[in-house]
Amino acid sequence: MSKTKPELRVRRTRKHLWDALIRLTTEKGYHAVSVKDITERAMVNRVTFYRHYEDKHDLLMRGMDEIFDDLVARTRPPLSSYRVSLDRPAPNASAFFQHVREYGEFYRVMLGKNGVSGVEARIRKHIDELFHERLELARQSQSGIVAETMVPPDLAISSISAIVLSMMRWWLEGSFPVDGEEIALYTTRLIVLGPYRALGVEIRTITGEG
Amino acid sequence: MSKTKPELRVRRTRKHLWDALIRLTTEKGYHAVSVKDITERAMVNRVTFYRHYEDKHDLLMRGMDEIFDDLVARTRPPLSSYRVSLDRPAPNASAFFQHVREYGEFYRVMLGKNGVSGVEARIRKHIDELFHERLELARQSQSGIVAETMVPPDLAISSISAIVLSMMRWWLEGSFPVDGEEIALYTTRLIVLGPYRALGVEIRTITGEG
Amino acid sequence: MSKTKPELRVRRTRKHLWDALIRLTTEKGYHAVSVKDITERAMVNRVTFYRHYEDKHDLLMRGMDEIFDDLVARTRPPLSSYRVSLDRPAPNASAFFQHVREYGEFYRVMLGKNGVSGVEARIRKHIDELFHERLELARQSQSGIVAETMVPPDLAISSISAIVLSMMRWWLEGSFPVDGEEIALYTTRLIVLGPYRALGVEIRTITGEG
Amino acid sequence: MSKTKPELRVRRTRKHLWDALIRLTTEKGYHAVSVKDITERAMVNRVTFYRHYEDKHDLLMRGMDEIFDDLVARTRPPLSSYRVSLDRPAPNASAFFQHVREYGEFYRVMLGKNGVSGVEARIRKHIDELFHERLELARQSQSGIVAETMVPPDLAISSISAIVLSMMRWWLEGSFPVDGEEIALYTTRLIVLGPYRALGVEIRTITGEG
DNA sequence: ACGTAAGCGAGACGGTACGTCGCGTCTTACC
């Protein structure tokens, strides 16, 4: 590991800047926030900002990197066996929403009306990656090969992250109206019923259904 | 109707400005586009721009208004009877994707990575409204009252527009890889299988209906 | 005479524009007055302004031309014999101040703090011309030739118009505090005592003086 | 003195701007000079101009302040005893014209045909103040009280600055055709002969004084 | 008196300058 932990002052400065960015974005939208705004709120000199970041966008990106590191660390883990179910949330779905809650302030502002256009795409990309392999596992666990699907596979796959993002947004906008497990369960259901079924993934554990 | 059709010169100027905005946004992203860029591309004086629009955002909003007027005009129409089906695209879905193809350049850039943060939300809102009443009709056509749904209704509803947007994005990014009828069919299927099902809208009741 | 008297409407328009210019200049100073201001005040379309005048300055110059035509017409006239005196105003001085009173509004604003830089010079030039020949007459009426003057002749001459303008300003700013004859008398005295004497012009008719 | 001397860069920037203003005004007249012109000539960014001055006029006023500070510093000084004379220039008159020569470029352009309307008035006001007290001293040195003057006092006084300005203009326009002492002498003579005489300030009383 | 040519109103437009805001760089001085 080449990166040594930065000095205390440096970390403090960066944290102040990040917090200021998020707060100001919440208040008046990312684009209306200027570097001057950020540094004034963070009580840091404007020149100091430029010693740490290239610009406002750079600050955002670096902050997001850390958040996504956490996201990956939490949701990627082994997950030896997995069964598609309508009764229980998929375990990584639970982990995902725990993460979302923790970084709620960030996700809320970025997905809200004052958000940043590219950020949603980046989140979607991450979710895509996360759910992609799950899907592969699920499909491979099927005995036979599905000859023809109801919708083209990549279309179905892209709808998954759309649904997840939609769930996130609903959960965040309502300030976590339900439990993390619950939203994870709903998300699992919508994905299993829709895209999964369209792809021919059998819901084995479902009892009452054909 | 109080608004008289503007003079020829005026309409020409506005069209040039709109086209320049869309082209430039495609090229380098909305935020990197300046009013100066727009007017230079449109071969219109910068001051003339401000005679018609407050700013870049105003130009975008007014242009969108017209597009959404067209969208509503095409998809709202009566639609006396409607049956949920997995075999045929819902008629308004077809109309919707025809509209999307027509304004493809606009939708492609706005939903792409160079898009504008608020625009997707606005599109989503429109789609929400369009599909909302369809859903109500579908649910009311059910004989009994659905006591409990698999996911909260508004959650399911919000996932619908997420799916539609996702379909649009896929279709646009691939430059219309499939027929409009086909993408409409896939969209219908994903919605019927997922959110509709989660809401208890039975597919089998469809076939039995007149 | 090649110039036919312009149409009624034309004369009316021009008068409105001139009046508006003077009023507005009085109110907020020449430079703060825009063509738009003038036309609005004159209740004339802005384009119409440009049909008559090149710009604001052109309007001013043409108006001044008329005023100076009147000035010349009144003060140039024959004036067969003239005697320098400290008891009576020089006749052309009287005529001059009558003219000033008549066009008081114009002169007041042009010589006041909101005035126009070039205008004073133009007025000075006119006064110079008027007094120049008087001086020549006066000097030639002297029997002998004045060998050496107390100040160079052209310096003395240029001080004359300075004094006259100074008198005008005082008279105008105080809204004609004294009679036209009186101010003409004072002006005559200051000129005769100062520049004239410096030039060696004898005050013949003066009784009580050496 | 609370005002610290500004940084070197700042002084340099301001000097460049001032010089550019004077040069450009000489070349094409104050009103034709734009801030853009000034900054281009001064090789300073336009925004930097506005960091120092409100506008073109502000630059002019602040520059004038410094010049008038110098003027006052030079001509106000003690001046314990003073005698009206036609043979020697009044000492403050000499000092005055020395000052004028030093700031010749400024005065020449401001009093020339490309001048600025308000500036002459401001110069006149300064001269008025300077000569006012001299006059009072001269009049008070008279033994008796002058019952009636040939022209109202304030009229005579206002003619003094008119004469001085006139002398300045002649001297500047001819590019200092005569010595400073000489023009000061002529000015003294014209003032003593004209306004002073009109006010009853006797010349003969001068010689008899110690 | 009346038809017609002019004068005129209305408003879009290109163009120059304005004064302001935000960006990113640099220098100087402090700790």
Place this chain on the structure above:
DNA sequence: GGTAAGACGCGACGTACCGTCTCGCTTACGT
């Protein structure tokens, strides 16, 4: 070495005014 303070160049902003043009209406003048 990290930070504060602030001058500066640069590019864009949104506005004001300028002078031109085109399109129609109306008005007063000449026959």
